[in-house]
Amino acid sequence: MLEPVDKIWMDGKLVPWAEANVHILTHSLHYGLAAFEGIRCYKGKSGSAIFRLQEHVDRLFDSAHIGMMEMPYDRKQISEAIVETVRANRLDACYIRPLVYIGYGAMGVHPGDNPIRVAVAAWRWGAYLGDEALANGMRARVSSFTRHHVNVSMTRGKISGYYVNSILAKREAKADGYDEAIMLDPEGYVAEGTGENIFIVRRGKIKTTPLTSILEGITRNSIIDMARERNISVTEERFTRDEMYLADEVFVTGTAAELTPVREIDNRRIGTGKPGPITLALQKAFFAIVRGEDPAHESWITRI
Structure with missing residues (x-):
């Protein structure tokens, strides 16, 4: 069970964790076309740091490109959103999940002109395999x-x-x-x-x-x-x-x-x-x- 934190970044702004919602007819929920990343922030002796942030952001953009989802933000904006999300939640160590997905609009396999939406969440998470x-x-x-x-x-x-x-x-x-x-x-x-x-x-x-x-x-x-x-x-x-x-x-x-x-x-x-x-x-x-x-x-x- 995830331990909630305060904020999730959605489409350019931080929103309360419990209010970070999407419509039930969000296209990606039904058909699975979305791109995501897993990133970690670690606590060290001289503070906290995100591991290979730029490489993860680059791969997120590559995945979106492969999926024909045009990113509504540039790499710098997404990198800043990731850092902002960690800071806003006062997390010294965490797992970070950026997600690019096709939003509400047309249904059926072809998404038409549905908006491309972006979210960034972060939460405390220990060793994945124990x-x-x-x-x-x-x-x-x-x-x-x-x-x-x-x-x-x-x-x-x-x-x-x-x-x-x-x-x-x-x-x-x-x-x-x-x-x-x-x-x-x-x-x-x-x-x-x-x-x-x-x-x-x-x-x-x-x-x-x-x-x-x-x-x-x-x-x-x-x-x-x-x-x-x-x-x-x-x-x-x-x-x-x-x-x-x-x-x-x-x-x-x-x-x-x-x-x-x-x-x-x-x-x-x-x-x-x-x-x-x-x-x-x-x-x-x-x-x-x-x-x-x-x-x-x-x-x-x-x-x-």
Whole structure:
């Protein structure tokens, strides 16, 4: 259950949380065409900061462009709205959700000239997959649901309707007693989780799914850069589920999931069954960066 805060930014102004409403015939509610982002603000020793704000705003605009939704605001205005929302709610650490959606007007699959609306919400949110998973690793299963094909869903877009696929896979995994689902692409190679990118480590080298049928994760890109800075080999290459079983380490990344180790997949222990040394090193470095403790990556954070 979300813990309400004071304000949500809607179409250029802050409104009370309880009054941030839309009409029941809002087009995106019925047909799923909307673009969104997940962004985190972290509390550090010298104040709070938003992680990779500009990259998230750029991806929001890219997603809207893919969905043929013309943004009524520019990038600077949206960035300022995000910062304003965090400040207005006096949040030192939070999850931030910008949403671009098609408003009330015409119904039917074609939205006609319905207005494009924008909202920004923020709320307190801890570890997405739980503190236990973040510290000791999660249990995952390969889903019976297939991830998107590039000619079915344009996978560079973070589009709301695409996440029906994720919801079904997540429910299946949770019903079977797992923490998360791992999804394969239409050709049977490992794609991504329901909201995370996947990395495997074997013999000291990292491999991650290439940008074919997956979302280009901002945390994913950050981890790749961080690994290469430490002279750890990173290859973007397809891999199979059995190669994943044989990995020494597996971890997932995402704004919500941050960097979460995977200790077991399909009832097969991964490595020693505990987070491995590369996973732990990158996780520690990641949290130092987002909390503003790494001056080498100061450009990745926007201080509040």
